[in-house]
Structure formats: C-alpha cells, structure tokens
Amino acid sequence: EEPAPTETADRLPRVVILATGGTIAGAGAGAADSATYQAAKVPVEQLLANVPQLPALAEVRGEQIFQIASESFGNEQLLALGRRVAELAENPEVDGIVITHGTDTLEETAYFLTLVERTDKPIVLVGSMRPGTALSADGPLNLYNAVAVAGNLQSRGKGVLVTLNDEIHSGRDVSKALNIRTDAFQSPWGPLGMVVEGKSYWFRLPAKRHTLNSEFDIRQIASLPRVDIAYAYGNLDGTAYRAFAQAGARAIVHAGTGNGSVAAALVPTLQALRQEGLQIVRASRADRGGFVLRNAEQPDDKYDWLVAHDLNPQKARILAMVALTRTQDSRELQRIFWEY
Ligand SMILES: NC(=O)CC[C@H](N)C(=O)O
Numbered sequence: 105e106e107p108a109p110t111e112t113a114d115r116l117p118r119v120v121i122l123a124t125g126g127t128i129a130g131a132g133a134g135a136a137d138s139a140t141y142q143a144a145k146v147p148v149e150q151l152l153a154n155v156p157q158l159p160a161l162a163e164v165r166g167e168q169i170f171q172i173a174s175e176s177f178g179n180e181q182l183l184a185l186g187r188r189v190a191e192l193a194e195n196p197e198v199d200g201i202v203i204t205h206g207t208d209t210l211e212e213t214a215y216f217l218t219l220v221e222r223t224d225k226p227i228v229l230v231g232s233m234r235p236g237t238a239l240s241a242d243g244p245l246n247l248y249n250a251v252a253v254a255g256n257l258q259s260r261g262k263g264v265l266v267t268l269n270d271e272i273h274s275g276r277d278v279s280k281a282l283n284i285r286t287d288a289f290q291s292p293w294g295p296l297g298m299v300v301e302g303k304s305y306w307f308r309l310p311a312k313r314h315t316l317n318s319e320f321d322i323r324q325i326a327s328l329p330r331v332d333i334a335y336a337y338g339n340l341d342g343t344a345y346r347a348f349a350q351a352g353a354r355a356i357v358h359a360g361t362g363n364g365s366v367a368a369a370l371v372p373t374l375q376a377l378r379q380e381g382l383q384i385v386r387a388s389r390a391d392r393g394g395f396v397l398r399n400a401e402q403p404d405d406k407y408d409w410l411v412a413h414d415l416n417p418q419k420a421r422i423l424a425m426v427a428l429t430r431t432q433d434s435r436e437l438q439r440i441f442w443e444y
Contacts, residue, residue, distance in 0.1 A: 122204070261315070336361050
C-alpha cells in the first residue's frame with residue numbers, strides 16, 4: 105500500500121512551484137506547432153490553472169522567479185534560484201519545492217541544486233518538450249507528476265529529482281539526451297522510479313553524495329568562478345583553451361573524444377595552462393554516458409590534471425565551479441569528482 109502523502113493525513117502537503125520559464129511555459133500559434141513556438145511566455149498562475157487536478161494532490165502556490173529560456177541561464181540565475189530554494193526549504197510551512205525549467209540546461213541546474221541545497225525536503229525539477237498550446241502537450245502531466253513527487257514523504261532524502269515522461273530521475277545523473285521527443289531525459293544509470301496516476305514507484309537510490317550529505321552549501325557561496333568547456337574534435341588546436349584562460353577561466357573542462365582523450369598537438373597547451381594555475385578536467389563527449397579514468401589515455405598524475413569520471417562536460421563544469429569555491433588543491437578536487 106502507498107504510504108500517506110504526509111505525516112498528518114488530515115492535511116495536504118504544501119508545495120511551492122518556482123517558475124523559471126522554458127517550453128513548459130511556452131506558447132505557439134497553433135495546436136500543430138509542437139516545435140515552433142516561443143518559450144517562457146505563460147505565467148505561473150496560468151500553468152497552475154491549466155492543471156485543475158493539482159489541488160487534490162497538494163496545497164500549491166506559485167512564484168515567478170524568472171521567465172526565460174534555460175539556455176539563457178547564467179551563474180547569477182543559478183545562485184538566485186539556489187538561494188530561494190534554500191529559503192523555502194528552511195520554511196516549516198513548505199513540504200516540497202517544484203521548479204519549472206526549460207529543458208536545455210535543466211540538467212545543469214538540477215546538479216547544482218543537488219550539490220548545494222542542504223535539505224531532505226523534495227526538490228523536483230520539471231519541464232516539457234511541447235508547449236502547452238500543442239496537441240498532446242506533455243507539460244500538464246509532467247507538472248502533475250512533479251507536484252505528486254514533491255508532496256510525497258517517500259521522496260525525502262533522495263536528492264534533487266527530475267520528472268518527465270512518467271519517470272523520476274536523479275538530478276545528478278539525468279541529461280537531455282534527445283531533443284524534440286518526449287523521452288528526451290535519460291540517465292546513464294537508469295531512472296530512480298516511475299510516477300503513475302500521482303503515485304510514486306521507486307526502484308533505486310542515488311549512490312553519490314547529495315543535499316544533506318553534501319559539503320557544499322548555497323548559503324556560503326557568494327559567487328561562482330568562471331569555468332568553461334572546450335569541445336574536442338579532429339583537427340582541434342589550442343585556440344579556444346587559450347581564449348578561455350585569457351577570459352579568466354579557473355578551470356577548463358575538456359569535452360574529450362572517447363575516454364576523454366587529448367590530441368597530441370594539444371597536450372603542450374593544456375600542460376602550459378595547468379602550469380599557469382588553471383585546472384584541466386578531462387571529460388568525455390560520448391553523449392550516452394562517458395567514463396573517464398585517471399591515467400587512462402593521458403598521465404593525469406604526471407600532468408596534475410583531473411578526470412570527470414562519469415559526469416558529462418556540462419555537469420563537470422557545475423561541479424568544478426562549486427568545488428573551486430572551497431579548494432584549489434587538485435587532490436581535493438579529484439576527491440570531490442569521485443564523491444559527487
Ligand atoms: N523544451 C524546452 O524547454 C526547450 C525550450 C528552451 N530552449 C529552454 O530550454 O528553455
């Protein structure tokens with residue numbers, strides 16, 4: 105039997121919806137316009153009104169924190185959102201938090217919050233692949249599922265979660281692996297569970313450190329250092345790496361081919377940048393799940409480089425930024441890359 109959604113069965117869980125924009129708040133000219141539309145148009149009150157079944161699940165209220173497409177998220181938005189989530193999590197009148205978000209960088213925000221929110225209250229990110237004006241819009245059901253998961257006591261302590269396409273994913277693992285299609289969100293290690301008719305079914309738990317067990321805390325992060333990603337391909341040279349360094353990058357994530365490999369002609373550039381104090385993080389551009397090990401492909405111990413292990417380059421950027429707020433020591437940084 106499904107446990108009651110709250111400790112006290114005589115009241116509904118209280119869930120706050122923080123709206124940031126994206127396709128879930130998108131609007132197109134006609135019902136057939138599933139891919140041609142404007143993101144970040146519909147205000148949160150309307151998103152809630154479009155799902156009249158929500159009040160049966162939870163006492164919901166909306167807050168419009170941004171109204172943007174998620175590709176336009178910067179570090180300032182990450183920090184502002186992170187701080188608001190922490191305030192809400194500290195509020196005894198809030199049981200769970202849902203964040204509506206564009207899907208393009210949802211995986212980055214979800215991982216950021218996984219690292220910096222010191223709470224066991226459910227934090228659930230949700231988006232959609234079709235605007236609300238489209239035939240078979242996926243946003244209303246995704247939002248219904250997000251509120252159901254956020255209001256459920258069983259969701260506590262499982263880290264930041266993402267609900268799309270009836271699945272519950274770990275915010276650490278999930279990424280937008282496909283575009284256009286409603287099964288866009290995938291985790292290399294599989295989803296954590298399913299949500300069907302407002303009920304959650306769990307199958308596995310995150311093994312990595314997160315939320316309450318994290319050493320990072322949004323309340324202690326004043327700003328994030330610049331970290332950039334350089335994408336590897338045949339015939340690559342060091343131009344982008346040097347430009348990022350000149351712009352003030354403290355670390356560069358090398359979105360390497362295969363096992364995070366580095367072209368022979370590029371190695372001296374990365375060695376020189378490390379000498380200048382930048383951290384070099386080898387990740388893989390393999391999009392269904394990279395796996396980069398130290399001293400495989402390149403002698404990381406000798407060069408004092410880092411590996412992102414299974415984190416994709418965009419998630420490695422998030423972790424590098426957060427970790428660099430605490431330490432510049434490459435051994436400590438590598439420990440953090442193993443543990444989170
Ligand atoms: N499906 C989407 O949400 C994509 C819309 C937009 N590019 C965004 O990320 O906000």
